[in-house]
Amino acid sequence: MMETIVSGMRPTGNLHLGSYFGALKNFISLQENHNCYFFVADYHSLTTHPNPKDLHYNVRTILAQYLACGLDPQRSTIYIQSEVPETCELYMFLNMNAYLGELERVTSFKDKIRQNPNNVNAGLLTYPCLMAADILIHRATHVPVGKDQEQHLEMTRDFAGRFNRMYGVDYFPEPVAYNFGNELVKVPGLDGSGKMGKSETEGNALFLVDDPSVIRKKIMRAKTDSGPTKEREPMSQEIDNLFSLMRLVSSKDKVEFFEKKYNECSIRYGDMKKELAQDMVNFTLPFRERILDIEKDELYLKKVVSQGSEKARDSAQKTIREVREIIGFKPF
Ligand code: TRP
Numbered sequence: 570m571m572e573t574i575v576s577g578m579r580p581t582g583n584l585h586l587g588s589y590f591g592a593l594k595n596f597i598s599l600q601e602n603h604n605c606y607f608f609v610a611d612y613h614s615l616t617t618h619p620n621p622k623d624l625h626y627n628v629r630t631i632l633a634q635y636l637a638c639g640l641d642p643q644r645s646t647i648y649i650q651s652e653v654p655e656t657c658e659l660y661m662f663l664n665m666n667a668y669l670g671e672l673e674r675v676t677s678f679k680d681k682i683r684q685n686p687n688n689v690n691a692g693l694l695t696y697p698c699l700m701a702a703d704i705l706i707h708r709a710t711h712v713p714v715g716k717d718q719e720q721h722l723e724m725t726r727d728f729a730g731r732f733n734r735m736y737g738v739d740y741f742p743e744p745v746a747y748n749f750g751n752e753l754v755k756v757p758g759l760d761g762s763g764k765m766g767k768s769e770t771e772g773n774a775l776f777l778v779d780d781p782s783v784i785r786k787k788i789m790r791a792k793t794d795s796g797p798t799k800e801r802e803p804m805s806q807e808i809d810n811l812f813s814l815m816r817l818v819s820s821k822d823k824v825e826f827f828e829k830k831y832n833e834c835s836i837r838y839g840d841m842k843k844e845l846a847q848d849m850v851n852f853t854l855p856f857r858e859r860i861l862d863i864e865k866d867e868l869y870l871k872k873v874v875s876q877g878s879e880k881a882r883d884s885a886q887k888t889i890r891e892v893r894e895i896i897g898f899k900p901f
Pocket residue numbers: 575576577578579610613699700703704712714718721
């Protein structure tokens with residue numbers, strides 16, 4: 570079925586291996602047979618007041634990295650949120666029907682005000698309305714979101730349904746999460762704790778743009794334990810993490826070889842890390858090279874953005890025209 574899919578990407582730094590396997594790889598497969606809109610969520614980033622000098626750079630970086638990973642402007646509509654100001658108009662309409670109580674109950678809002686009690690701005694409060702506008706502006710049916718965004722998507726459904734009921738129309742679909750089933754893979758970080766993330770400890774994340782020497786250094790420094798002392802000893806979190814990473818980029822044979830060594834208590838973590846580091850470099854280096862090429866290619870980026878934004882605006886303008894009519898605005 571030809572579903573319409575929307576996803577936004579926050580312009581925050583470099584993509585790491587976790588973002589690749591957790592989200593991007595799925596986006597890339599979706600664009601094969603769906604009507605996809607992918608955009609850089611630069612309006613959203615204003616809730617934290619980025620420095621004007623950084624804003625454009627951050628947007629450009631994330632765009633280049635997504636393109637380098639395989640988001641394809643021929644297949645998908647790839648655009649910058651702020652180039653489609655129709656989003657703001659829908660955001661304003663949605664704000665009129667969003668209740669203070671429900672907005673204050675949103676988990677991400679509560680987290681934000683706890684972390685930053687001195688920056689509780691209205692944009693933060695109405696973040697779910699802006700995200701709903703992103704999705705509804707293309708009348709999307711599906712959104713590929715992780716667990717952390719499920720509540721926002723639920724509110725999008727509430728807002729869509731409320732609009733439809735208020736005006737007695739069946740205009741907005743109530744979008745659901747795109748379910749990848751068991752395709753979601755675990756990407757742990759290198760600090761022995763949970764998942765890979767850029768906000769964790771320094772050296773926990775492997776970035777696609779990292780220089781090979783940096784990748785090697787990070788892996789060689791990854792946390793390990795003092796080694797198994799009896800046959801088939803259950804693995805510690807640190808070692809389990811290393812094996813999980815190896816499963817992503819190394820051959821099955823290699824993984825099995827080191828599993829056997831582990832179970833026989835003859836494993837040398839240094840050897841395993843060296844192999845993992847090499848396979849990781851083989852995996853990330855082509856991404857790094859494409860990222861650096863695309864970042865340099867001013868003309869290409871300009872073309873992608875202008876074509877994508879034009880397509881996105883066509884879709885957004887149609888929605889706004891229809892929404893205005895439903896609400897009762899009439900041209901004189
Ligand atoms: N809120 C999302 C995040 O933090 C980004 C986002 C903004 C988004 N608008 C969206 C995701 C619309 C999906 C659909 O990652």
